[in-house]
Amino acid sequence: MDEFDIIASLFAPLATSVGSDLLRDDVAEIITSGRTIVTADAIVEGVHFLSSDPIETVAAKLVRVNVSDVVAKGGRPTAAVLSLIWPETRRLRGAEELPRFADALGAELRRWGAQLVGGDTTSTPGPLTLSLTLLGCCGPRGPVRRSGASAGDDVWVTGAIGDGWLGLEVALGRLSEISAEDAAALLGRYRTPEPPALAFAGVIAEFATGSVDVSDGLAADAGRLAVASNVALEFDLSAIPLSDEAERAEKRAPLKVSLERLIAGGDDYQALFTAPPCHREELAARASGLGIRLSRIGTARAVSNDAAPSVRFLNEKGETLALARSGWRHFGDDGL
Numbered sequence: 001m002d003e004f005d006i007i008a009s010l011f012a013p014l015a016t017s018v019g020s021d022l023l024r025d026d027v028a029e030i031i032t033s034g035r036t037i038v039t040a041d042a043i044v045e046g047v048h049f050l051s052s053d054p055i056e057t058v059a060a061k062l063v064r065v066n067v068s069d070v071v072a073k074g075g076r077p078t079a080a081v082l083s084l085i086w087p088e089t090r091r092l093r094g095a096e097e098l099p100r101f102a103d104a105l106g107a108e109l110r111r112w113g114a115q116l117v118g119g120d121t122t123s124t125p126g127p128l129t130l131s132l133t134l135l136g137c138c139g140p141r142g143p144v145r146r147s148g149a150s151a152g153d154d155v156w157v158t159g160a161i162g163d164g165w166l167g168l169e170v171a172l173g174r175l176s177e178i179s180a181e182d183a184a185a186l187l188g189r190y191r192t193p194e195p196p197a198l199a200f201a202g203v204i205a206e207f208a209t210g211s212v213d214v215s216d217g218l219a220a221d222a223g224r225l226a227v228a229s230n231v232a233l234e235f236d237l238s239a240i241p242l243s244d245e246a247e248r249a250e251k252r253a254p255l256k257v258s259l260e261r262l263i264a265g266g267d268d269y270q271a272l273f274t275a276p277p278c279h280r281e282e283l284a285a286r287a288s289g290l291g292i293r294l295s296r297i298g299t300a301r302a303v304s305n306d307a308a309p310s311v312r313f314l315n316e317k318g319e320t321l322a323l324a325r326s327g328w329r330h331f332g333d334d335g336l
């Protein structure tokens with residue numbers, strides 16, 4: 001199969017708009033009536049996924065890391081553009097893996113209400129690299145920004161924190177203390193994180209004042225929300241939602257697994273957002289109606305005159321947790 005066969009036979013069928021010539025022309029035309037948002041996230045073999053990961057979970061992760069951005073902004077995915085950069089050394093496996101990749105990609109995009117509208121296909125002497133550009137639509141107020149949090153707002157987070165990081169530790173063979181079932185569950189959450197359900201985008205759009213997706217670690221992404229909104233975010237450590245597997249890992253391997261590491265680790269792909277306390281009950285009710293785990297984990301406070309925006313994690317005694325490293329950075333702590 002050359003690149004044209006790949007596009008025509010594997011990817012064109014994923015463009016499902018009736019009567020369209022998507023993926024059969026040089027460009028795709030996108031006509032929207034409302035407000036459109038766009039995001040792009042790339043995943044690289046050896047950095048965001050492991051060579052040993054099944055190609056189906058790689059496809060699902062590619063979609064979900066982008067979906068988490070769109071949903072956190074209160075948007076719904078609509079269209080996707082794929083850059084597929086396939087390793088020369090994987091060419092033989094490609095005949096078998098590419099159809100599996102395309103099937104999984106199509107299923108995952110459909111699940112989130114999006115379709116493939118274009119992309120590019122090349123080969124590389126480097127690692128498997130996949131970039132997805134995801135478009136989404138949002139309501140008349142536009143995307144929920146990082147900058148919208150106000151002093152007095154509650155801070156909420158969807159899902160559980162730390163499973164992605166724990167799953168990576170499992171994959172790297174660094175967490176042998178836990179049971180085989182827990183290891184498998186955590187590895188699954190690293191390979192295929194579960195962003196908040198599509199229906200929750202509407203709840204975020206309706207109630208959230210500020211919002212960010214948690215991908216580089218709760219502490220680091222909370223810092224971005226705090227800076228953009230110029231507030232001090234104060235978190236209650238005991239309210240941070242953990243999965244049963246994470247709680248057991250904390251007990252079995254206390255030297256390796258601490259709350260501090262769970263909030264610094266990445267790959268959660270949950271939404272962290274603020275909302276005024278008057279919406280507390282309704283938010284909780286809407287989340288539970290949708291079967292979504294939603295936790296109120298902190299408060300936004302005003303920044304005093306000479307202070308900078310900040311993030312603090314407080315334990316039951318009111319002591320502040322000192323964080324050594326607040327999240328994943330691709331270019332190291334000193335930047336480029």
Ligand code: ADP
Nearest residue numbers: 007011023024025026027082084118119120121
């Ligand atoms: P170009 O000459 O511009 O590189 P291509 O042959 O790469 O054109 O692409 C032809 C059509 O197929 C375009 O509509 C492009 O968007 C689409 N396409 C190419 N690769 C992919 C892919 N991996 N996924 C989705 N669409 C793709």
Ligand code: MG
Nearest residue numbers: 119120121122
């Ligand atoms: Mg091209």
